[in-house]
Amino acid sequence: MIGRSERMCSAACLELMHAEMVSYFLSARETRESAQKEMERLGFRVGQKLAERYTKDYGRITEPMEVLRFIFSDFWPVVFSKPPDSLTTNNNSLYYIEDTDFRWTSKISVTSRTTLEDASYFLTFPCGIVKGAFAALDVDADVKADFQETPSRCLFTIIFKGKAIPTR
Amino acid sequence: MTIFNFLIFNPSGLCLYFKEFPAATSSKNNPDSWKLMYGLLHGLKGFSQFMAPRPSPSGRYLRCLSTHEYKLHCFETATCVRFVISTDPRTPDLHDQLATIYNTLYVEYVIKNPLYKLGDRIDCELFVTRLDSYLRSLPCFASS
Numbered sequence: 532m533i534g535r536s537e538r539m540c541s542a543a544c545l546e547l548m549h550a551e552m553v554s555y556f557l558s559a560r561e562t563r564e565s566a567q568k569e570m571e572r573l574g575f576r577v578g579q580k581l582a583e584r585y586t587k588d589y590g591r592i593t594e595p596m597e598v599l600r601f602i603f604s605d606f607w608p609v610v611f612s613k614p615p616d617s618l619t620t621n622n623n624s625l626y627y628i629e630d631t632d633f634r635w636t637s638k639i640s641v642t643s644r645t646t647l648e649d650a651s652y653f654l655t656f657p658c659g660i661v662k663g664a665f666a667a668l669d670v671d672a673d674v675k676a677d678f679q680e681t682p683s684r685c686l687f688t689i690i691f692k693g694k695a696i697p698t699r
Numbered sequence: 700m701t702i703f704n705f706l707i708f709n710p711s712g713l714c715l716y717f718k719e720f721p722a723a724t725s726s727k728n729n730p731d732s733w734k735l736m737y738g739l740l741h742g743l744k745g746f747s748q749f750m751a752p753r754p755s756p757s758g759r760y761l762r763c764l765s766t767h768e769y770k771l772h773c774f775e776t777a778t779c780v781r782f783v784i785s786t787d788p789r790t791p792d793l794h795d796q797l798a799t800i801y802n803t804l805y806v807e808y809v810i811k812n813p814l815y816k817l818g819d820r821i822d823c824e825l826f827v828t829r830l831d832s833y834l835r836s837l838p839c840f841a842s843s
Contacts, residue, residue, distance in 0.1 A: 543811070550813030638811040640825035645814040653813065 542612065542634070549635065553652050567655045574659020581610060581660065582667035595691060598668045603628060606664055611635065611657070615687075628687040629679075633657075637683035650682050661687065700839045703769060703785040705830070707805070709818065710779035712737045716821040718830070720840075723785075740773060740781060762794060776801055790839040804830050 553570065560566040585606060592598055599618075607628070608614040615630045635657055639650045654676040665672040673690040703723040707716040714733035719726060727733075740761070747760035764771040765788055772790075774782040774797035782797045782805075808826035809815055815823050834840060 546811055550811075553813065638807055638825070639814060640808060640812055640823045642812075642814055642819075642824070643822045644819075649814055 546635070546638065549653070549656060552656070557652060563652070567652065570652075570655040571659040571662070574656040575663035575666065577656075578660035578663025578665075579667040580663075582606065582664040585609060586668070592668055595670050598665060598670045599626065599689070601668070602661065602664055610660060624691045626689040626691070628689065629685070630687070631684050633683060633685040636678075636685065639682040647678055647682070651678065653682075654678075654685065658687065661689070665689075700790050700841055701787050702790075702834055702837070702840050703787070704783075705785075705834060706733065706736065706781075706783045707821065708733075708737050708740070708781040708783070712741070713818070715819075718834075720834075722787075736783065737781075740783065744775075763792060772797060774798060774801065780805075786839060793837075793839070796837060800830065800833065804833065 552573075556566040556570055557563065560569065586592070586601075589601075592601055603615060603618050607630075611630070612634045613630075613632065615628045617627075617629045619627045619629070621627075636650065636653050639653060641647060641650065658674040658676050662672060662674040665674070671692045673692065674687060675690070676685055676687045678684060679686055701722040702720050704720070704727060705716075705718045706714055709715050712734070714730070714737065717728060717733060719728055727736075743761050743764070751760055759775055761773050761775075763773065767788065769785050770788045770790055772784045772786065772793040774794060776782075780801075782801060784793055784797060786793065804826060808829060809821055809823055810817075812823050812825070815821070821827075
């Protein structure tokens with residue numbers, strides 16, 4: 532199990548800083564795509580380092596399926612404050628992690644001037660974190676996320692590439 | 700016992716949110732009423748501070764204003780955001796409920812909502828729906 536450090540970061544601090552980060556990138560880059568790419572790269576580096584830190588007491592994890600299990604049951608609850616709700620697959624290198632109350636986006640709601648699409652930029656950094664964690668454990672995977680009706684319900688799609696396809 | 704209106708004012712006097720319940724037959728849903736309300740609260744704040752027999756440790760003086768027909772409960776935060784609720788005169792003090800609305804609804808679903816810009820009128824979906832169900836769940840609310 533991942534050991535819990537006594538010093539915890541304030542959740543409000545993280546939420547507000549993430550909100551400012553997204554707003555900064557959207558205004559400082561010419562296109563929304565380049566802003567998203569940069570946020571994903573940031574998340575990727577953070578995810579790589581987090582995976583290093585949280586696996587320091589583990590032995591080698593070689594199988595992609597083991598990595599996926601690690602991400603689902605050990606990594607996710609610590610990084611995103613609560614365990615995810617379900618893990619499903621289409622049996623063809625696509626895996627879905629569903630979180631019905633994703634803490635990083637559960638406070639977001641649309642206003643009269645904004646849409647759900649504006650809120651979707653807040654999933655880029657978390658996707659980058661998960662992608663970076665996979666990469667640190669030597670699994671090449673792409674991670675995308677969408678809202679299911681409201682910003683608190685999120686579905687993360689993990690696309691395993693190349694020889695990294697997990698076998699049951 | 701019933702609730703008539705609920706308002707939120709920002710530090711510069713803008714009405715950020717106004718909700719009227721069906722019990723209020725004389726509608727106050729217009730900017731002039733809101734400005735009058737803010738003017739009254741601002742004036743009363745200065746007056747109540749001036750006339751205080753001893754200083755208040757919390758810095759807050761005005762709590763509620765009663766008339767024969769309604770009672771106005773006020774809650775002012777440290778950031779000078781004012782929450783005002785107008786109920787019928789027999790309702791007990793709603794100061795704690797207004798504090799709960801500030802802590803659990805306004806801070807969580809408005810301030811922490813990255814899609815909301817400070818100073819805009821509040822129309823965040825989550826805030827509006829949760830505030831409505833919270834106000835309707837209060838024992839002093841009765842739909843008549």
